[in-house]
Amino acid sequence: MDQRDKDAIKEIVGEDHFTDELIDLVSYSYDSSDHDHRPDCAVYPADAEEIGKILQLANQRGFAVVPRGAGTSLAGSTVPAKGGVVLDMVRMNRILDIRIPDRQVVVQPGVVYAELQKALAPSGFCFPPDPASGKVCTLGGNVATNAGGIRGAKYGVTRDYVLALEVVLPDGRIVHTGTKCMKSASGLDLTRLFVGSEGVLGVITEITLKINPMPTASRTALASFETLRQAGQAVTDIMHSGILPSVLEIMEENTIRVLRENYGAELPDVKALLLVETDGYTDAEAAYAMGKVVSAFEANQAKTVSQAKDKASAEKLWAIRRSAGSVAGGLRPNNLSEDVTVPISKVPDLLEGIQKIMEGQPYPFVIFGHAGDGNLHPKIMFDGADPVQVKDVHHIAEQVFRLTCNLGGTLTGEHGIGLAKAPYMTMEHEPLAMELMRLLKRTLDPNNVLNPGKMALDD
Amino acid sequence: MDQRDKDAIKEIVGEDHFTDELIDLVSYSYDSSDHDHRPDCAVYPADAEEIGKILQLANQRGFAVVPRGAGTSLAGSTVPAKGGVVLDMVRMNRILDIRIPDRQVVVQPGVVYAELQKALAPSGFCFPPDPASGKVCTLGGNVATNAGGIRGAKYGVTRDYVLALEVVLPDGRIVHTGTKCMKSASGLDLTRLFVGSEGVLGVITEITLKINPMPTASRTALASFETLRQAGQAVTDIMHSGILPSVLEIMEENTIRVLRENYGAELPDVKALLLVETDGYTDAEAAYAMGKVVSAFEANQAKTVSQAKDKASAEKLWAIRRSAGSVAGGLRPNNLSEDVTVPISKVPDLLEGIQKIMEGQPYPFVIFGHAGDGNLHPKIMFDGADPVQVKDVHHIAEQVFRLTCNLGGTLTGEHGIGLAKAPYMTMEHEPLAMELMRLLKRTLDPNNVLNPGKMALDD
Numbered sequence: 001m002d003q004r005d006k007d008a009i010k011e012i013v014g015e016d017h018f019t020d021e022l023i024d025l026v027s028y029s030y031d032s033s034d035h036d037h038r039p040d041c042a043v044y045p046a047d048a049e050e051i052g053k054i055l056q057l058a059n060q061r062g063f064a065v066v067p068r069g070a071g072t073s074l075a076g077s078t079v080p081a082k083g084g085v086v087l088d089m090v091r092m093n094r095i096l097d098i099r100i101p102d103r104q105v106v107v108q109p110g111v112v113y114a115e116l117q118k119a120l121a122p123s124g125f126c127f128p129p130d131p132a133s134g135k136v137c138t139l140g141g142n143v144a145t146n147a148g149g150i151r152g153a154k155y156g157v158t159r160d161y162v163l164a165l166e167v168v169l170p171d172g173r174i175v176h177t178g179t180k181c182m183k184s185a186s187g188l189d190l191t192r193l194f195v196g197s198e199g200v201l202g203v204i205t206e207i208t209l210k211i212n213p214m215p216t217a218s219r220t221a222l223a224s225f226e227t228l229r230q231a232g233q234a235v236t237d238i239m240h241s242g243i244l245p246s247v248l249e250i251m252e253e254n255t256i257r258v259l260r261e262n263y264g265a266e267l268p269d270v271k272a273l274l275l276v277e278t279d280g281y282t283d284a285e286a287a288y289a290m291g292k293v294v295s296a297f298e299a300n301q302a303k304t305v306s307q308a309k310d311k312a313s314a315e316k317l318w319a320i321r322r323s324a325g326s327v328a329g330g331l332r333p334n335n336l337s338e339d340v341t342v343p344i345s346k347v348p349d350l351l352e353g354i355q356k357i358m359e360g361q362p363y364p365f366v367i368f369g370h371a372g373d374g375n376l377h378p379k380i381m382f383d384g385a386d387p388v389q390v391k392d393v394h395h396i397a398e399q400v401f402r403l404t405c406n407l408g409g410t411l412t413g414e415h416g417i418g419l420a421k422a423p424y425m426t427m428e429h430e431p432l433a434m435e436l437m438r439l440l441k442r443t444l445d446p447n448n449v450l451n452p453g454k455m456a457l458d459d
Numbered sequence: 460m461d462q463r464d465k466d467a468i469k470e471i472v473g474e475d476h477f478t479d480e481l482i483d484l485v486s487y488s489y490d491s492s493d494h495d496h497r498p499d500c501a502v503y504p505a506d507a508e509e510i511g512k513i514l515q516l517a518n519q520r521g522f523a524v525v526p527r528g529a530g531t532s533l534a535g536s537t538v539p540a541k542g543g544v545v546l547d548m549v550r551m552n553r554i555l556d557i558r559i560p561d562r563q564v565v566v567q568p569g570v571v572y573a574e575l576q577k578a579l580a581p582s583g584f585c586f587p588p589d590p591a592s593g594k595v596c597t598l599g600g601n602v603a604t605n606a607g608g609i610r611g612a613k614y615g616v617t618r619d620y621v622l623a624l625e626v627v628l629p630d631g632r633i634v635h636t637g638t639k640c641m642k643s644a645s646g647l648d649l650t651r652l653f654v655g656s657e658g659v660l661g662v663i664t665e666i667t668l669k670i671n672p673m674p675t676a677s678r679t680a681l682a683s684f685e686t687l688r689q690a691g692q693a694v695t696d697i698m699h700s701g702i703l704p705s706v707l708e709i710m711e712e713n714t715i716r717v718l719r720e721n722y723g724a725e726l727p728d729v730k731a732l733l734l735v736e737t738d739g740y741t742d743a744e745a746a747y748a749m750g751k752v753v754s755a756f757e758a759n760q761a762k763t764v765s766q767a768k769d770k771a772s773a774e775k776l777w778a779i780r781r782s783a784g785s786v787a788g789g790l791r792p793n794n795l796s797e798d799v800t801v802p803i804s805k806v807p808d809l810l811e812g813i814q815k816i817m818e819g820q821p822y823p824f825v826i827f828g829h830a831g832d833g834n835l836h837p838k839i840m841f842d843g844a845d846p847v848q849v850k851d852v853h854h855i856a857e858q859v860f861r862l863t864c865n866l867g868g869t870l871t872g873e874h875g876i877g878l879a880k881a882p883y884m885t886m887e888h889e890p891l892a893m894e895l896m897r898l899l900k901r902t903l904d905p906n907n908v909l910n911p912g913k914m915a916l917d918d
Binding site: 099100101102103104123124145146147148152153156157159160169173174175176177179180181182183184185186187188189190192193195196197200201212213214216235236239240241242243244280281282284285288289341342343344345372373374375408409410411412413414415416417421425428429430432433436437439440441443444455457 | 583618633646647659698748
């Protein structure tokens with residue numbers, strides 16, 4: 001980009017909503033992954049029209065445009081790999097409409113996830129997906145990465161709740177997709193083309209979401225197991241038991257040890273923990289489901305089973321689980337946090353396989369995740385200042401991806417591909433599927449102006 | 460198509476799996492809509508490879524290829540509008556795998572919906588979408604039309620349960636999309652590109668579906684209202700009450716009268732009925748939710764409220780509802796059955812608007828449908844042998860579509876567009892959305908061989 005391009009962009013968004021100061025550009029060169037690349041400038045667009053004009057210019061002048069929410073991507077999805085303009089959606093942060101009788105909300109992409117939940121709570125409603133970064137991440141980012149969370153087993157992912165979108169296409173035109181009805185079978189599904197597309201096909205500027213009444217009762221229990229296989233069989237038995245737990249989390253021995261030693265959690269010295277929540281609108285429903293869960297624990301020789309007596313003791317258990325990532329992350333300056341996912345019954349194989357890959361490696365690691373939908377988070381701690389360690393860890397990640405794909409899994413359950421997993425796309429997707437994805441990208445964005453370099457689409 | 464084409468196709472599928480006999484071609488010229496067009500021949504392919512070869516030939520020779528399940532489309536989706544070959548998927552009817560611990564089944568497209576449910580029932584699992592044609596329709600058709608049903612309000616539609624697909628592309632190549640995991644954020648969503656595409660982008664040859672444990676408790680209640688507004692407000696109040704009914708059906712006065720006079724149902728002489736089911740794994744849960752529903756009935760001056768005492772009395776109420784369509788349909792030789800859908804709060808407006816459109820018209824009509832997701836089924840009875848009546852009814856349909864779109868609705872909640880609603884696509888979808896749909900069709904099927912003439916994509 002040259003000065004003329006920057007001036008033209010200033011013209012579009014206004015001087016106050018443009019920056020090319022070094023301190024800002026450095027900030028926008030990162031997200032929450034270990035990738036970085038500096039953009040030429042960043043803007044704070046007010047609306048879809050301004051974004052459209054920037055994209056028109058981008059096509060004429062050949063610079064890249066990268067939409068960005070809160071920058072919580074763990075995959076480098078918002079890192080401007082080819083420079084250009086970062087669109088920080090922070091000003092497009094209004095909740096436009098809450099229509100409880102229609103079970104809908106309309107939001108701009110820059111609305112922070114937690115702000116929507118806060119706005120819905122007084123009506124007893126919620127947006128069910130629950131990314132761990134909910135306090136800061138934006139709904140635009142949630143839609144663009146098809147975000148999940150710990151309640152996915154029962155409540156699905158962001159994709160299941162998107163009814164309609166306003167999207168600025170790569171050529172700058174603004175399209176409205178989907179329906180404001182609960183369901184529609186009208187025409188090709190343009191909406192889902194953009195959900196999970198990580199900003200490579202369009203810039204999402206308005207989102208209509210389906211919302212749910214909030215469950216009002218829940219039960220929580222924690223069980224410990226002396227072998228991974230027992231924990232795995234307990235998960236299988238729970239899935240067979242005729243109920244759907246709202247949360248079904250697994251933590252392996254390293255996670256347990258780190259939580260005991262570095263967080264002071266009172267946890268037994270075992271190979272695996274399962275932490276389960278059941279829910280409903282009545283305590284009877286949550287208790288019935290928890291009865292099935294506890295039976296599965298007992299049938300698989302759980303060493304200990306503890307049911308939370310009340311909300312406070314349940315919260316204590318969840319706080320332990322929530323700390324796992326950050327406590328482990330503190331062991332070394334850097335960490336690689338993955339979200340490989342396999343069919344539910346393969347979770348023990350994946351856990352054991354990762355443990356085997358890590359045998360003899362000097363890097364501390366933990367594995368925890370959502371056993372209820374097969375989504376595990378292996379986290380490997382290292383020092384990013386040491387190029388040998390960086391190389392080692394990337395080699396380990398590649399082995400984990402290969403193992404996952406061999407188990408019939410996917411590279412990412414909820415983080416997205418971005419830059420981090422782009423080199424491994426062909427491990428998971430067959431050549432023709434890759435060709436189709438690239439064809440879609442090329443057809444919608446022939447000049448490759450939108451978020452180039454991601455998802456291995458421009459290889 | 461000439462004899463050479465037919466011979467080449469016979470070569471691919473085998474003589475026994477090919478027909479161009481008149482009696483067969485007449486059958487394949489219809490589905491459950493009032494559209495018809497004769498194909499040149501029909502085949503019963505054994506697998507994706509045979510379909511691929513037929514499509515290769517179609518591209519070389521320029522004939523159309525139209526996939527067909529059970530022919531239950533109410534929109535002409537499977538009518539071969541441009542002749543060519545019908546692919547009757549009846550031989551691809553195997554349930555390939557049931558993996559309860561992974562919450563998955565893998566099926567071929569010709570599996571009848573009810574057969575899957577029968578196979579899952581012993582494990583206590585089900586495929587939640589529930590099209591009314593479930594006894595005969597096929598899962599391939601369900602996926603191709605994104606089929607819904609009366610439980611959509613709580614359990615969503617087919618799209619929400621499709622994890623992975625095998626699809627033969629228009630050029631004959633076979634692609635595998637999606638994941639066999641519960642969730643994935645890996646790459647562009649190719650799977651949803653084909654869900655609801657009505658066979659215009661590819662032929663679905665294998666489907667991986669997510670399944671759910673079956674609810675084991677339910678409550679049913681029927682309420683009558685002296686005004687549509689009261690019934691509408693009761694629906695709004697139910698949506699506000701913090702629970703999700705599993706079924707929330709509405710029937711207006713004509714439906715009630717027809718059921719009383721022609722079916723002998725003991726129903727009050729009122730303007731509207733609401734028939735509601737709540738469910739759960741415990742009776743306490745279903746009863747709690749039903750308590751909320753009954754409160755909403757009472758707060759809106761329901762004339763009568765009757766709760767089913769047991770399974771048999773509930774079944775009696777559901778049998779009445781299920782008969783509505785066929786009993787009304789019997790009043791005249793033909794009927795037009797629509798599935799316009801609006802935001803839930805607009806259901807009373809849609810009902811009143813349709814009644815107004817029908818004022819002074821000589822055609823008997825009924826309206827019933829899924830108030831819980833805003834999906835109404837107006838059904839207009841006429842004599843298809845009289846061209847004046849046919850013209851009249853099509854004019855009425857157009858007015859209903861216009862009304863629906865003006866209320867922020869969609870032409871079709873669950874039947875699809877096909878031929879029947881193709882002329883109205885631009886009422887609902889803006890020009891740029893239409894352009895995008897056509898671009899996708901043209902990009903994947905440049906020779907327009909797959910199910911041409913549908914969805915207004917080749918206009």
